[in-house]
Amino acid sequence: MHSRTPDNSATRLERKRRTREALLDAALELLEDESFSSLSLRQVTRAAGIVPTAFYRHFEDMEELGLVLIDESFRTLRAMIRTARADPRTTEHVIRGSVEILVSHVHEHDAHFRFIARERFGGVAALRHAIRGEIRLFASDLATDLARFPNLRSWSTDDLQLLAGLIVDTMVATAEAILDAPPDDPAAEAEIVATAGRRLRMITLGVGGWRSEGAGVANAGESRP
Amino acid sequence: MHSRTPDNSATRLERKRRTREALLDAALELLEDESFSSLSLRQVTRAAGIVPTAFYRHFEDMEELGLVLIDESFRTLRAMIRTARADPRTTEHVIRGSVEILVSHVHEHDAHFRFIARERFGGVAALRHAIRGEIRLFASDLATDLARFPNLRSWSTDDLQLLAGLIVDTMVATAEAILDAPPDDPAAEAEIVATAGRRLRMITLGVGGWRSEGAGVANAGESRP
């Protein structure tokens, strides 16, 4: 072991990782004011403190950087929901907990969430599709989790997907509302949170009376002609 | 009235109106592929067939053009919903009719809706706020309409707003899903429509068992501490 880079081992890769992160951070911050498609490579490198051409040492494209940002964002989101499901007792508990965790995480990673909300239907097709795929996956995960609740155990997977989709959409709308609310206005935010909770409760009330079209009667009006 | 421009009266203003419309149309078409903030004045004028500087004869700004587009879009939306409420018998009728009308109008004015969906959380603050205001107003209108239903007559305005918001959000999500679906794929779209109907039905089922926090018990957990 003559000179196996004894203690400052990752010095080179570490430096690279750091400027890469600087690029991502700079982009994320710039994206609070404008949308991705209008964000230029030069702006990002300028904010990151490197020369434009050095960008290509880390990403082939601005699009590639955008996809990495999406991946980052949903990684935190996934961590969030895992916490929310750690202690699932009743639906009421889950509702209250989910909303709380959603809110706190939106605040903690607000730049990421703002980026996601903005690009969900933004100008860059690749980002749109990536985000849409992640949300779909998210709803799918929720559906399998919902299957564990006693009062939903008899539901068809189709109905569970329906319910999960409705819940996820409500959560997405809530997150978007929080991001759009005036910052440092606890009253406005409290109302959003309260509304989110009531909405979810209203939805779960519908669950009690729900009877699937595909189960009880015939499968009427569904994609099967 | 010696020469009150007898029959070709609006020739001049008409020509102006026409190129103005050409600008708006060109912008709308370009906006199908990219977001507003990345759309340049020159692109629009190029597509409209005029020279860049002539743009200023019609709009002071690109932003002003954007706001006009939003106004246009919601004008058609408003016309739509007026039709949907023309014959309100039962909630079931209203649901089915609303979804149908929404779908047909999204198709008819898909460029407008795509623009709205894209800029709802896009990079330009002025457009975001304008759209958000219009949607809020939309939900408000729906709430007053809901008040006419027998089974909702006893509801508080707060609860009606809640319900209306939930419905509008679901409709918005549906419209966005339709726009994002592969075009000319009737199966995918039929599924979206079916899901929308089922979601709305699930929500209205919740209505039956709903008991307002502010009415029956105390106003628990609301913004009043």
Added chain:
DNA sequence: CAACTCAGTGCACAACTGTTCACAGAGTAC
């Protein structure tokens, strides 16, 4: 018919964009 209005033109400018290329110099490998 002469005078005027004004939508659209054409040129110019400085600023910014993405990407190329040869090159520096610190970090690493042997």
Added chain:
DNA sequence: GTACTCTGTGAACAGTTGTGCACTGAGTTG
């Protein structure tokens, strides 16, 4: 210690952007 690797540099390119300015010429007006 020498040779190599590779992140970041700096100049240069062709292209695009928004906007100012003096203009043309058709449409309108009295």
